[in-house]
Structures are given as structure tokens and as C-alpha cells.
Amino acid sequence: MFSDYSMGELGAIFAMQGFAGLILFSVFVLMALGLAIIFGQMGVINMAHGEFMILGAYVTYLTSNFFSAYIPALFGMYFFVAMALAFLASGALGLFVEWAMIRHLYKRPLDTLLATWGLSLILQQIYRSVFGAREVGVTIPDWMIGSLPVTDMIEVPINGIFVMVLAVGISMAVYYMMFRSVWGRQVRAINQNRVMAGAVGINTEWTDRLTFGIGCGVAGVAGSAFTMIGSTGPTAGQLYIVDTFLVVVFGGAASLLGTIASAFSISQAQSIMEFFLSGSMAKVLTLLTVVGILMLRPQGLFALKLRK
Amino acid sequence: MSDKSKSITNTQVSRRAVLAGGAALTASLFAPKHLRAADFPTEAVNTTGLAVTDDTVTIGILHSVTGTMAISETGSVQAEKLAIEQINAQGGILGRKIEYIQEDGASDWPTFAEKAKKLLVNDKVASVMGCWTSASRKAVLPVFEQYNGFLYYPTFYEGLEESPNVIYTGQEATQQIIAGLDWVAKEKGAKSFYLLGSDYIWPRTSNKIARKHIENFLDGAKVVGEEYYPLGHTQFNSVINKIRLKKPDVIYAIVVGGSNVAFYKQLKAAGIDMTKESPIVLTISVTEDEIRGIGGENIEGAYACMKYFQSLENENNAAFVSAFKEMWGDDMVIGDVTQAAYLGPWLWKAAVEKAGSFDVDKVRAATPGIELTSAPEGYVKVHENHHLWSKTRVGKAKLDGQYEVVFETADLVEPDPFPEGYQ
Numbered sequence: 109m110f111s112d113y114s115m116g117e118l119g120a121i122f123a124m125q126g127f128a129g130l131i132l133f134s135v136f137v138l139m140a141l142g143l144a145i146i147f148g149q150m151g152v153i154n155m156a157h158g159e160f161m162i163l164g165a166y167v168t169y170l171t172s173n174f175f176s177a178y179i180p181a182l183f184g185m186y187f188f189v190a191m192a193l194a195f196l197a198s199g200a201l202g203l204f205v206e207w208a209m210i211r212h213l214y215k216r217p218l219d220t221l222l223a224t225w226g227l228s229l230i231l232q233q234i235y236r237s238v239f240g241a242r243e244v245g246v247t248i249p250d251w252m253i254g255s256l257p258v259t260d261m262i263e264v265p266i267n268g269i270f271v272m273v274l275a276v277g278i279s280m281a282v283y284y285m286m287f288r289s290v291w292g293r294q295v296r297a298i299n300q301n302r303v304m305a306g307a308v309g310i311n312t313e314w315t316d317r318l319t320f321g322i323g324c325g326v327a328g329v330a331g332s333a334f335t336m337i338g339s340t341g342p343t344a345g346q347l348y349i350v351d352t353f354l355v356v357v358f359g360g361a362a363s364l365l366g367t368i369a370s371a372f373s374i375s376q377a378q379s380i381m382e383f384f385l386s387g388s389m390a391k392v393l394t395l396l397t398v399v400g401i402l403m404l405r406p407q408g409l410f411a412l413k414l415r416k
Numbered sequence: 417m418s419d420k421s422k423s424i425t426n427t428q429v430s431r432r433a434v435l436a437g438g439a440a441l442t443a444s445l446f447a448p449k450h451l452r453a454a455d456f457p458t459e460a461v462n463t464t465g466l467a468v469t470d471d472t473v474t475i476g477i478l479h480s481v482t483g484t485m486a487i488s489e490t491g492s493v494q495a496e497k498l499a500i501e502q503i504n505a506q507g508g509i510l511g512r513k514i515e516y517i518q519e520d521g522a523s524d525w526p527t528f529a530e531k532a533k534k535l536l537v538n539d540k541v542a543s544v545m546g547c548w549t550s551a552s553r554k555a556v557l558p559v560f561e562q563y564n565g566f567l568y569y570p571t572f573y574e575g576l577e578e579s580p581n582v583i584y585t586g587q588e589a590t591q592q593i594i595a596g597l598d599w600v601a602k603e604k605g606a607k608s609f610y611l612l613g614s615d616y617i618w619p620r621t622s623n624k625i626a627r628k629h630i631e632n633f634l635d636g637a638k639v640v641g642e643e644y645y646p647l648g649h650t651q652f653n654s655v656i657n658k659i660r661l662k663k664p665d666v667i668y669a670i671v672v673g674g675s676n677v678a679f680y681k682q683l684k685a686a687g688i689d690m691t692k693e694s695p696i697v698l699t700i701s702v703t704e705d706e707i708r709g710i711g712g713e714n715i716e717g718a719y720a721c722m723k724y725f726q727s728l729e730n731e732n733n734a735a736f737v738s739a740f741k742e743m744w745g746d747d748m749v750i751g752d753v754t755q756a757a758y759l760g761p762w763l764w765k766a767a768v769e770k771a772g773s774f775d776v777d778k779v780r781a782a783t784p785g786i787e788l789t790s791a792p793e794g795y796v797k798v799h800e801n802h803h804l805w806s807k808t809r810v811g812k813a814k815l816d817g818q819y820e821v822v823f824e825t826a827d828l829v830e831p832d833p834f835p836e837g838y839q
Contacts, residue, residue, distance in 0.1 A: 267687035
């Protein structure tokens with residue numbers, strides 16, 4: 109397959125392929141972080157995760173329309189505003205959903221699966237009624253389109269770099285919140301022993317609500333970023349949900365580090381196999397590998413050691 | 417043309433009969449084109465118990481208005497309703513107003529079959545405009561054949577089907593593929609092709625035909641890659657690198673749905689500028705409808721091979737586009753399938769009038785040879801095999817989301833759902 113090419117060409121292709129893998133890694137991290145918080149820390153199987161992401165995408169769409177209509181001079185910067193708004197919108201919806209639905213179901217984890225799946229259908233239909241069944245086109249500022257020529261042959265997509273930077277930034281923020289803030293300490297305490305955490309004075313209800321809200325907010329930011337690389341439509345969230353669960357479960361649900369490690373291994377495996385095999389076959393092999401490893405290690409790559 | 421003149425003669429005969437009876441002389445003088453229900457007594461035009469009364473006839477509309485396919489099927493529903501309204505404004509069919517019962521297939525194939533049965537068995541509709549994906553058509557096919565219904569199916573599709581109970585108003589695969597490949601080979605000197613598609617029957621069958629044509633009929637041309645991605649795949653960076661490595665003259669893309677948007681956005685982001693035409697991007701899966709989601713700036717310069725583009729310049733199309741926008745809003749765009757869906761009610765009207773009956777068997781017998789000179793895409797004619805003769809066109813995507821028509825075949829292309837040498 110490579111005999112017809114010079115070393116320079118091959119080097120360039122491998123460099124770009126490396127970037128492709130890293131971009132896929134960043135996309136997976138962004139998709140999975142919000143779910144890792146919700147599923148990993150709270151044990152809620154949130155099937156509506158994709159719809160929270162798409163809410164972020166629609167907020168980005170609205171923000172871009174607002175900027176181009178009223179303050180076109182600042183259009184190049186709208187994306188940052190949009191991401192902040194996406195976090196707030198998805199987060200607020202998350203708080204509401206936790207209050208209205210999830211908190212009644214903590215003792216019945218399998219029911220949350222059905223309930224959140226129902227929620228995802230409801231949200232899809234709301235998007236469809238409000239924004240129409242067709243996908244909307246989100247205009248991306250010019251500086252974010254195109255690619256950065258590193259050498260003559262190596263070109264790196266700017267939106268890929270953007271997604272990477274964002275993934276690193278959000279991972280660090282989540283890490284800081286989880287392991288350095290009061291809230292994070294409370295979340296971890298509740299995760300380890302809910303009754304005891306309550307007994308020492310932690311407001312477990314409010315912490316749960318905030319955790320769910322923050323997880324959804326992170327999903328919203330991811331959705332906002334994905335307007336650069338994917339579609340924005342009522343059902344677009346469904347495109348991400350399977351991969352998201354795959355990453356979180358494979359990583360070991362309760363471990364953020366596991367999520368990142370799993371995102372890395374799945375993305376690299378998939379991207380390398382996609383290069384050498386056809387797309388569908390790469391997907392099949394990735395899934396088979398994951399299933400195989402999970403059979404040997406049901407708790408996922410990284411598991412927290414807990415005293416039960 | 418003989419068929420058309422015959423249909424006119426038929427109506428003249430019956431009108432003369434009425435005149436001889438001395439009835440409604442002035443009415444027939446002032447509305448010479450309208451067929452009046454009184455000339456066609458219900459018991460004569462409907463011998464099989466369809467939902468036909470003295471002044472109405474009921475048909476079904478069966479598309480997904482909820483679920484994933486709603487994105488695509490909404491345009492078809494709108495076009496069919498427009499055609500029905502226009503036909504009614506002209507006096508209906510055999511003097512009867514068309515009424516419709518709309519059912520939602522909900523993007524779910526068993527639901528399609530169930531709703532089709534409901535339309536045919538409970539509602540006794542005289543014909544059905546509907547379905548979009550091949551999967552939904554395959555699901556309703558046994559129902560239509562069992563209960564002898566009559567379906568007008570609007571989507572371009574992979575061919576390999578010819579049912580007595582279906583009229584295919586979109587192109588089958590060879591009509592959409594071959595002329596486009598010939599054009600890109602002759603006009604752009606393309607020699608190497610990279611075939612890419614979503615992983616299901618339509619892209620696979622279409623690429624199979626494309627590959628055979630490239631290898632057997634285009635001089636010195638070859639396929640340098642062919643691959644498929646799962647529906648809903650959103651990451652194309654690896655395949656884009658592979659394409660860079662193979663340096664094809666043409667990327668032949670049949671990616672659909674949400675993947676479509678991701679593919680073009682990432683192609684653009686990877687620095688492949690389609691306006692520079694190296695490589696040329698040629699697609700058969702992106703109509704004006706899809707560009708709305710992709711964004712004109714992400715696909716500008718790509719070529720699409722269709723039979724209809726909204727920008728087509730002729731009187732029929734100008735009238736159609738303005739009527740469509742008037743009914744459904746100025747921001748509407750009209751894609752290939754939407755136009756094909758619009759043809760359905762008109763083709764049915766022509767067939768019923770030629771048959772002088774709503775009976776499915778008589779309408780079927782009358783259908784081959786039916787012509788429409790008023791179609792937005794221009795003149796079309798129904799083939800013996802229930803597909804349409806139509807032209808193939810190539811359009812170049814522009815920044816504003818419309819296509820500029822750069823090529824059309826000189827003659828109508830014959831539909832060939834079972835192409836020999838391509839299977």
C-alpha cells in the first residue's frame with residue numbers, strides 16, 4: 109500500500125493521521141466528560157445526554173444568528189459567548205430535570221434509564237417543533253474554518269486544534285472541581301457513602317442536583333463545539349450517545365481518569381484501523397475489542413477501590 | 417404523444433354526449449377544460465369500492481413527519497399537498513376534489529406497513545403518495561401488492577425493483593450515476609475515483625454500478641478506493657487522510673444523514689478546497705435540502721448529479737418554485753426528491769383521466785406512456801417499467817446553497833432498474 113510513496117509523503121500522512129487520532133480523542137473526551145460525571149458519580153444512566161449536547165448546539169445556532177443580526181462586528185468572537193450560554197442553558201435544564209424527575213428515581217437506577225430515554229424523545233420533539241425537522245446550518249466564524257499548513261504537506265484542521273484545546277481546558281476544569289473544590293469533595297464523599305455524608309452535614313440533595321446540572325452543562329459545551337464538525341438537528345444527539353456510553357463504561361464508570369484513558373485507547377484504535385481498513389470494519393473491530401476486554405475486566409479499565 | 421391525444425379524444429366524446437342531452441351547455445362552454453363529475457358516474461369510475469364519492473376522491477399521504485427521516489420527508493409532504501391543492505383549483509380529477517388522509521410512518525418501517533394497511537383497507541384510498549427510504553418502501557410493498565394499492569414513490573433509489581403497484585417518480589441508480597460519471601470523465605478528464613458511502617443498500621448498490629461503469633466504460637479510468645461508514649458516523653479525518661494519500665481525481669460521495677454534514681465540514685476543515693477541484697467532489701446524495709444543514713460555505717464547488725435543481729430555468733419550474741414558496745414560506749428550498757414527489761399527484765391525475773376510472777387495474781394499464789409537459793424538471797414520460805424517462809443534470813454548489821446547472825443530457829435517459837452488465 110505504501111510502496112508508491114516517498115518517505116516525506118509517508119511522514120506527512122502519518123503526522124496528519126496522528127492528529128486525526130488526537131482530534132477523535134478530544135471529541136470523545138468532550139462527549140464523555142459530562143456523562144462520566146453523571147453516570148460515574150451519581151450512577152444515573154442518562155440516555156438524554158445527546159439531547160443536552162444538542163441543546164448546546166442550538167444555543168450556539170441562536171447566538172450566531174443574534175450576533176450576525178445585531179453585532180456583526182464581534183461575530184468572530186461569538187463562539188466563546190455561545191459556549192458559555194450553552195453551559196448555562198444545558199446546566200439549567202439539567203437542574204430542572206434533576207428536580208422534576210431524576211431525584212425521584214435514585215433508588216431505581218434501571219427506571220432512570222427508561223425515564224431519561226423518554227426525556228430524550230420529548231426533547232427531540234421539542235427541538236423539532238421549535239427549530240423544525242431539518243438540520244440547521246450554524247455559521248462558523250471565518251478564522252475557525254480551514255487548516256493550518258505546518259509544512260508543505262502537513263495541514264492541521266483549525267477546528268481540530270480548537271476541539272483539542274477545549275478538551276484539555278474542560279478536563280482541567282472538571283479535574284479541579286472534582287478534586288480541589290468543596291463541591292467535588294462532597295460529590296466524592298456522597299459517592300463513597302451517602303448516608304454518612306448526609307450525617308456529617310453535607311446537603312446531599314443539593315449536591316446531587318448541582319452534579320447533574322454541571323454534567324449537563326459540560327454536555328452543552330461539547331454540543332456547542334461539535335457544531336464545527338457535525339450536524340445540528342433534532343436527532344443529532346443520537347449520533348453520539350452510543351460512543352459516549354462506550355467510552356465511559358470502558359473506562360470504568362466512576363473514574364474520570366479512566367474515561368480519559370478509555371477515550372484515548374478507543375480513539376487511537378479506531379482511527380488507526382479506519383486508516384488501514386474500511387470504516388464499518390474498523391467500527392466492528394473496535395467494538396469487538398471493547399467487548400472482549402470488558403468480559404475479562406467488567407469493572408472497566410480503571411476502578412475505584414471502595415469499601416462497600 | 418399518441419397517448420395524450422387519445423385521452424383528449426375520450427373526454428371530447430363524453431362531453432359531446434352530454435351536449436347531445438342538452439344539459440349544462442353554458443357551463444361546458446365556459447369551463448371547457450374541466451371534466452365534470454356528472455359525466456363520470458361514481459358507479460362507473462369506481463367498481464372496486466374505493467373511497468370515491470360523487471364529488472370527492474380520497475388518497476393517502478404516507479411519510480415520516482416525526483423521527484429521523486422527518487428531515488428529508490417533510491419536503492415531499494409539502495410538494496404533494498401543493499400538487500393536490502393545484503389540481504383541486506383546476507377542478508380536481510374527473511370532476512372530483514381530491515381529499516387526503518395523512519398518516520405518519522414515524523421513521524419506523526413496521527409502522528409504515530401498518531399505516532399502509534390502514535390506508536388501503538380501512539380508508540380505501542384510491543392511491544397513496546408516500547415513502548422515502550428504500551427500507552420503508554420494501555416494508556409497504558407486500559401490503560400494496562396484497563391489497564392492490566397504488567403507490568407513488570418519490571426518491572431516487574438503487575433500482576432492482578419493478579412492482580406493478582408502485583410508480584417510481586425518482587431516478588433509479590443508472591439514471592443518476594452514469595451520465596454524471598461520463599460528464600466528469602469527458603469534461604474534467606477524471607481518471608481516478610475514490611468511492612465513499614454510508615453503509616447500507618443504496619450507497620453500496622450505487623457504488624457497484626459506478627465501479628462497473630468506471631472500469632468497463634470509461635477509458636483508462638480506475639477506482640482507487642471504495643469504502644463505507646456506518647450511518648451516523650461523525651468522524652472522517654482518517655478517511656480524508658487516506659484520500660490525500662491516494663490523490664484521486666474525483667471523490668464520489670454517497671454519504672447521507674447526519675454523517676453528510678460532518679463529512680463536508682471536516683473535508684473543508686482539512687484544507688480540501690472544493691472550488692479548486694483537486695480533487696473534484698461529485699455526490700448523488702446532497703440536494704438543496706441537505707445543503708441547508710451542511711452550510712453553503714462548506715460545500716461550495718462540489719458537484720451533484722440529480723435530475724432536478726431548484727435553479728433550473730424554465731417556465732414550469734419558475735411557476736412551481738413561486739407556488740411552493742407562496743404556500744410554505746419564502747425560506748423554503750426545493751430539492752430533487754421534493755420535485756419528484758410533486759409529480760406524483762399529477763401523474764396519477766393524468767393516468768386516471770386517461771383510464772376514465774379510479775380502478776387501480778385500469779389506472780395501472782393506462783399509466784405507461786403517460787406524459788407530463790408541465791413538470792418542473794421539464795418533459796417526463798412513464799416507462800413500461802413504471803419508472804420515469806427523465807434527464808440527468810449536474811449542478812455545481814454555490815455559496816448561497818443553490819446549484820448552478822452546468823450540464824444536462826441532451827435526451828431523456830431511459831430508466832433501467834435491472835441494468836445488465838452492472839450487477
